[in-house]
Amino acid sequence: MIGTGACCERCPGATAADVSTIARRRLYKAAVFSPAASSAARGRVLHVGSAVAAHLYRAVTGQIVDVSAQVLVLGGVSGERRFVLTPDATAWRGGPLRPSALRPGDEVVLRLRPGRPGVADRVWANIGRVSGTILRREGDAVIVSAGVSAATSGERVVVIPPQASGRIQVRFPNLRPGYLIDVIGMQRGGVLEGVIPATSQPPYRGDLVPVQASASGRLPESITGAAIWHDSVDEPHGVLGVRYPALDPSIGCAEDRAAGFAPGHAPAYRDLPYLSVGSSLLVSNECTGASWTFPVTGCAPVARLFNDRCLTCGTSPRGRVAELTLASFVALGGELEVGCFNATLTIGR
Amino acid sequence: MTSSPASLLTEIGDVQVPLLAGMLLGGSMSKAVRMVRGQPIGAALGPTVLFPVRLRHSVAAGLCVVELAFGVGLIATAGPLLSGASAELVRFGTGLLFVVATCALIELRSVRPDIGCGCFGEFSSAPITGRIVARSAALALAALAIVKLPPIQVPDTAGRAALVVFLLVAELGVFAALSPELRDVLVRIGYSEPCETRVLGPELAVAAIHRSAQWRRHASLIVDRKPTDTWRELCWRYVVFPSRHGGRSADVVFAVYLPNRRPTVLAVLVDSSTGAVLPWPADVAARGFPRARGRRARPAPRRVPLGPPVRRAASPSGRLGPTSQQGSRTF
Numbered sequence: 001m002i003g004t005g006a007c008c009e010r011c012p013g014a015t016a017a018d019v020s021t022i023a024r025r026r027l028y029k030a031a032v033f034s035p036a037a038s039s040a041a042r043g044r045v046l047h048v049g050s051a052v053a054a055h056l057y058r059a060v061t062g063q064i065v066d067v068s069a070q071v072l073v074l075g076g077v078s079g080e081r082r083f084v085l086t087p088d089a090t091a092w093r094g095g096p097l098r099p100s101a102l103r104p105g106d107e108v109v110l111r112l113r114p115g116r117p118g119v120a121d122r123v124w125a126n127i128g129r130v131s132g133t134i135l136r137r138e139g140d141a142v143i144v145s146a147g148v149s150a151a152t153s154g155e156r157v158v159v160i161p162p163q164a165s166g167r168i169q170v171r172f173p174n175l176r177p178g179y180l181i182d183v184i185g186m187q188r189g190g191v192l193e194g195v196i197p198a199t200s201q202p203p204y205r206g207d208l209v210p211v212q213a214s215a216s217g218r219l220p221e222s223i224t225g226a227a228i229w230h231d232s233v234d235e236p237h238g239v240l241g242v243r244y245p246a247l248d249p250s251i252g253c254a255e256d257r258a259a260g261f262a263p264g265h266a267p268a269y270r271d272l273p274y275l276s277v278g279s280s281l282l283v284s285n286e287c288t289g290a291s292w293t294f295p296v297t298g299c300a301p302v303a304r305l306f307n308d309r310c311l312t313c314g315t316s317p318r319g320r321v322a323e324l325t326l327a328s329f330v331a332l333g334g335e336l337e338v339g340c341f342n343a344t345l346t347i348g349r
Numbered sequence: 350m351t352s353s354p355a356s357l358l359t360e361i362g363d364v365q366v367p368l369l370a371g372m373l374l375g376g377s378m379s380k381a382v383r384m385v386r387g388q389p390i391g392a393a394l395g396p397t398v399l400f401p402v403r404l405r406h407s408v409a410a411g412l413c414v415v416e417l418a419f420g421v422g423l424i425a426t427a428g429p430l431l432s433g434a435s436a437e438l439v440r441f442g443t444g445l446l447f448v449v450a451t452c453a454l455i456e457l458r459s460v461r462p463d464i465g466c467g468c469f470g471e472f473s474s475a476p477i478t479g480r481i482v483a484r485s486a487a488l489a490l491a492a493l494a495i496v497k498l499p500p501i502q503v504p505d506t507a508g509r510a511a512l513v514v515f516l517l518v519a520e521l522g523v524f525a526a527l528s529p530e531l532r533d534v535l536v537r538i539g540y541s542e543p544c545e546t547r548v549l550g551p552e553l554a555v556a557a558i559h560r561s562a563q564w565r566r567h568a569s570l571i572v573d574r575k576p577t578d579t580w581r582e583l584c585w586r587y588v589v590f591p592s593r594h595g596g597r598s599a600d601v602v603f604a605v606y607l608p609n610r611r612p613t614v615l616a617v618l619v620d621s622s623t624g625a626v627l628p629w630p631a632d633v634a635a636r637g638f639p640r641a642r643g644r645r646a647r648p649a650p651r652r653v654p655l656g657p658p659v660r661r662a663a664s665p666s667g668r669l670g671p672t673s674q675q676g677s678r679t680f
Contacts, residue, residue, distance in 0.1 A: 021578045027624040029587060031617045032604040173402055203398050203405065219543050248581040250550045273545030276580035347582070 022278035026295075056290055058112040059330035060120075061237040069100040072110065072120065083110055086121045092337050093125035094186050094195050107187065109237075111330050124336050128187040129198065129231040130156045132302050133206035134179050141191070142175055146232075146302060158183055160194045171197035178205040180305055184339055198228070198339035199308045206305050219273060224286060225321030226310035227343035228303065229329035229336060240331070241297035242281055243323035245304045246272035272321065275347065282346035283322055287313035288333035294324070310340035321345055360509070362498040364516045365491045366427045368524070369443055372488060373420035379470030380413040395467020396453040399460075419443045429500040440496045447489030454482050472530040484527035544584040544608035551579045554586040554605040554612070561614035563603065567629070570594070570618065571601055584608055594618060594627050 062074030062081065074081045091099040093106065102108065102125050111122035132146040135155060142158045158181065160168050172181055180202055183194035204210060230243065275281075277296055284291035303320035310316040312335075322343055326336070334341045397405040397412075419442060426436035454466055458477040465473045466481050473481075504510035525531050555576065558564050571590045577600070578589040585604050592599040598621040606613040618627040 022580075024624065025578070025580055025587065028589060028600070028602045028617075028619060029582070029604070031619050031624070031626045032587070032602055032615050203402070219545055246546075249548050250581070271546060273543070273583050275582055278580060279582050 025276070025278040026280055053292060054115045056114055056292055056331045057333060058114075058117065059238065059327040060110040060112060061326075062108065062110075064102055064104050064106045064108055064125075066104060067100060067102045069098070072099065072102070072108075072123065074108070074110070082118070083112070083120045084118055085123075086113070086119060089121045089123065091123040091125060092127065094193075099123050109326065109330065109336065126186040126188070127184065127336050128192045129182070129184045129229065129339070130158050130192045130194075131182040131198065131228075131230065131306075132156065132180070133305070134175060134177050134181055136177050137175060142181065142194075144181055157191045158185070158194050159188075159191050164193075164195050168194055168197045171199070172201040174201060178207060180206045180302075182306065182339075184337055196337060196339070199306060202305070202307055209305050210307070219271070223272070223318065223321065224316060224342055224344045225318040226308070226316040226340045227283060227285070227322040227324055227329070227332075227334070228310075228320055228340045229326050229334060230300075230323045231326065235325060238327050239297070239325050240292075240294055240328045241325050242283060242294040242328060243298045243300035243303070244272075244275055244279075244281065244296045245300040245320065245323075246274055247296070247299045248274045248276050251276065273347070279347060281322070283324065283328070283332060284344045284346070285332040285334065286342040286344060288341070290332045292328070292331060294328055297325075310342050312338055312341045314342065316340075316342045357512075359499075360512055360516055362495045363501045364513060364520055365495045366423055366498070366501060368517070368520055369488060369492055370420045370423040370427075372524070373416045373423070373443070376468055376470075377413050377416035377420060379472060380409065380416075383470050384410075384413075395465065395473070396450070396457050397467065399453065399457060415446065419446060427501045432500040436498075436500075437496050440492055440498070444489050444492035444496065447485055447492055451482060451485040451489055454485055458482065469530045472534060478529070480527045480529065484524060487524070487527070547608070549581075549586070549607045551581075551586060551588070554579070554588055554603075554607065557605050557612040558588060558603045558614055561603075561612075563614045563616040567601055567616055567618075570599075570630070581607075591621075592618065594620070594630070598622065599627060 060074065060081070060083070062076045064072065065075040065080055066073040070085055072083045072085055074083065085099050089099050091097050091102055093102065102123065106125040109124040109127060110120040113119045113121055130144050130146065132144040135143045135145050137143070140159050142160065144156045144158055146154065146156055160183075164185075168183060169175070172179075172183070175181070182198040183192070183196065184198050185195040186193045202209075227242075275296055277298060279296045280293050281296060282291055282293045300320070300323040303323050307319050309319065320340075322345060324332070324334070329336065332341070332343075395409075397409045400408050419439060422439035423443060425431055426439050450468075454477055457466070466477050467473050468481070468485075504513055570592045572593055573591045575590075576588045577591050578587075580587050584607050586607055588603045588605065590601045590603070592601045600619045600621050602617050602619055604615040618629055619625070620627055
């Protein structure tokens with residue numbers, strides 16, 4: 001049975017046993033190549049992606065119970081948690097604002113200072129992101145598929161308010177079915193109120209992606225591209241991991257199979273080396289210098305469709321090479337409302 | 350083979366015509382191929398994105414036709430048959446086209462640094478660089494420099510023919526150096542594709558394992574020939590078979606280096622619950638296996654490339670793999 005437990009975490013029927021099998025891969029790889037070092041790897045393997053180093057930011061999510069200029073209280077199933085806000089702390093809720101202007105009931109992402117678990121310097125309220133292919137329009141609402149086909153992903157609803165309409169339509173002139181969209185905004189119930197265009201719309205339809213350049217000879221020593229964050233409704237907050245756009249085609253993405261792509265013929269990214277779920281990736285934020293090793297947790301079928309560049313600190317030399325979870329993105333110093341940073345990926349640590 | 354400076358200039362001018370025609374026809378054909386395949390040329394990467402969406406298809410189709418017309422025109426007016434004003438008009442138009450293209454590329458590079466020039470369709474998907482702008486400017490210069498060129502004459506001596514061929518090859522080399530598309534073309538025709546990006550199914554790896562000396566040596570430990578897990582990283586595929594060791598559950602992990610014609614196979618026995626590496630049972634390790642019929646048993650490989658940029662070190666057991674510091678790979 002080839003491929004057992006090797007597919008995406010979104011594969012139908014993925015079980016805890018599959019997850020356990022995938023978690024052992026790093027250990028087994030170490031055992032093959034350096035048996036002596038594998039015992040050390042045994043200790044490390046449990047920590048890859050499960051905790052963040054002291055020198056990195058941490059993300060905490062929850063609902064505001066109380067907030068003032070100095071203190072923010074989050075509620076949750078585990079009780080209330082109090083966080084001290086630094087004097088220079090800033091907040092975002094559709095736009096920049098003072099933390100004291102946040103309201104009880106807001107769902108927030110707190111960024112905690114490295115090494116200071118009770119001190120927050122950044123707060124994002126109700127932030128969300130929808131990235132995918134437009135399925136249809138229903139009045140002011142845009143229905144978006146977050147995968148390559150509606151069959152493999154839930155539909156997300158984006159409403160573009162009049163005050164943001166011009167800003168978004170400049171970057172996304174085609175809000176017709178089949179075209180791509182990527183907007184950041186505020187979650188209101190199950191709907192995202194689009195506020196910021198996360199990129200410029202590719203000129204092609206999502207099902208007619210131009211064939212990407214193939215690699216030749218030796219792969220370059222380093223590839224820097226854009227790392228983005230994804231907002232997955234079926235992914236718990238706080239999970240550390242990265243979705244990678246070039247998974248082994250023999251197992252591939254559930255989305256690829258559902259869309260009818262033969263192995264290796266899914267659109268784009270023919271110059272990234274193939275990896276599998278469970279591979280470790282060292283992701284470095286070129287803008288802040290922060291880096292950490294995350295496990296590959298799945299495929300990034302939408303990232304491959306965008307042939308865009310991140311402009312956070314210079315122009316990234318290539319498109320989206322990693323889709324980080326929200327917590328991973330914050331840990332590396334990414335600004336959620338910006339949507340991306342330039343990243344370098346290293347495999348094998 | 351001696352040439353006067355004037356003669357040399359004429360030969361250089363003669364070379365520009367086929368070169369320009371080739372570039373124009375290549376660009377036109379690549380766009381036409383997209384149309385034939387049903388891919389919208391208006392959605393192709395390139396300066397068409399500077400136009401409103403509704404005009405992009407028309408602009409791209411018009412550009413395709415103009416390139417074809419100038420390419421054919423350059424060839425048709427190269428000889429004495431259509432020389433004179435018509436030849437000058439075609440060459441001037443070609444120069445103008447490349448001047449406009451150069452300006453468009455500069456503009457495109459500043460407003461949309463993320464997209465390719467689309468000069469040769471899908472081959473030109475890489476972001477615009479100074480090389481591509483320089484190529485377009487050089488082509489514009491070449492076209493404008495030959496506006497007054499007299500009709501091309503067939504070389505009358507072997508020396509002149511050799512000179513023309515030399516100049517053509519040299520200029521092709523210059524433009525090849527300025528063309529990032531060449532890399533993709535070589536890949537498409539199968540020149541070289543890194544093993545990390547090659548589609549290599551797990552069946553290949555399992556078949557290689559079954560043929561290997563490692564399998565013959567350790568097959569008796571494997572309780573089920575059906576792998577419990579298989580995954581791939583870069584050029585290596587890993588296959589895990591269930592095993593038993595000392596009454597405990599264990600796994601035999603094979604690593605197969607895929608690109609080799611005779612894939613290299615490594616194996617290790619691992620405790621399933623703790624992940625600890627277990628020693629091979631003495632009776633199995635010492636046991637000999639019959640050689641495969643008609644094939645000479647091969648000694649274990651001394652050096653195994655893990656991947657081009659990775660340096661390796663041999664483990665005491667003779668296995669090869671990344672050292673703790675060298676086990677990472679930046680790509």
